[in-house]
Structure formats: structure tokens, C-alpha cells
Amino acid sequence: MNAPLGDAPQSLTGLHVVDAEGTKVGKVQQVYRDDATNEPEWVTVRTGLFGMKETFIPLAGAQRSGDELHVPHAKATIKAAPRIDANGHLDPSEEAELYRHYGMTRPGGGGDEGDEPQ
Template sequence: MQTDIDPRNLIGLKAFDRKGTKIGTVDEVYLDDATGVPEWAAIRMGLFSRDAFVPLEPSQLVEGVLRVPFDRALIKDAPDFGVGRHLSPEQELQLYHHYGLDIAPPPQLHHDFDQIADPEDA
């Protein structure tokens, strides 16, 4: 997805699945904590339905609508974390797995203090 799009411009857009079936309306946009790039959209799937999270990276903004490359049924079955709250890294990982998207885990900081050289050995 284009990274130069203001996430506020996505709110209120209609969203469609890969078959062209209407999913709903973009209710909220979630930014990546590290980069500030829009990463997830919460799609309101009906008047009295919950919001479903969809990844923005494989999605496309085409002619004023959000095209999501997944079936409506898969989107509807996405984990429900509620909206208006921060997504934890664990919740994001669950969403990535739900959509079958591979992401590289963040690098682990590993300190092997036993390998620190003694200054007298240098």
C-alpha cells in the first residue's frame, strides 16, 4: 500500500474483499509503533457488527476504495481485539498468522556476558 497516504483519509472509505464483495467501512487505522506507517485497518462489517482488523500492506487503495486481498469470510473470522486500543505485538502476530502472512520476528537482544573479554587478556 502507498506509504504517503494520510491515514485519516482512509477513515470512512468502503472496503471490498478480493472477490469484489463489500466488507464494510474503514472505522480506524492503526500505525506501526516504530515507523508510524499505517499497518492495520479496522473495518466495520455492518451496522451492529464488530470491527475486523485487516492488514494494509497487501491491500490497495483503488479509486477511493480499499481493496483487501482476502475473502470476506476470512476477514469476518479474524481475532477480535476490540477497537480504540493499542494492538500488542502478540495480537499483531496472531493477526498476521490468521491471514497467512509471514513476518520476520523482531531481532532478539542477546547478551552473552560470559563472552565479554577480560581487559587484561586484550
């Protein structure tokens, strides 16, 4: 995974997420760590009408610039991500579904571990 370097996970919370085209998507709500490595792997951002949906975005390829977190995905792709409750733990099947949606493979080759918020 290529998470933003030098940042404690809690320092990502509140950053403005900017998509691959430079469009603001929303603010980082939660940071999820990989169970095996304890490294930040996912963030959630509020999307949808009135910000009622919390959507997962992988940190792979993300770069921090000031108060912005630039992700290599289009806003439409982010908004179309599978609906998964951001309420504590991301299980392996949910994580696999998200990686498929973003056209990615899980770093480290899969494993049975899920992710937990920081």
C-alpha cells in the same frame, strides 16, 4: 509492508473496503500505525450482524481506488478474524495472532512493538 501509496492514514478512514472477490466488506473505521516505523499497517472495519464487531485487516497488499480500499483477502477470512478490541493499542501477541490468521508474517521480522491507531 505495502500500504496504499501517497495517502495520509486519516484519508483511509471512511473508504469502502472491497475484498479479493470484489465484495464490499464495510467502511474503514480506524487506521493503526506500526509503533517502530509509524507507517499505517492495519485498518479496522465493522463486520457482523448490525456492524457490531470491528475487525482488523492488514494493509499489506491493499490498493486504493477512488473511495475504495481493495484488500487481498476474502470477506469470509476477514469476518473470521480473531476478535480483538479496537480500543487504542494492538499489542504484539494480538498482532501475531492476526498475522497468523491472514497467513502472513510480520514485516520486519517480528519485534516487540505493537501498533497504535492514528
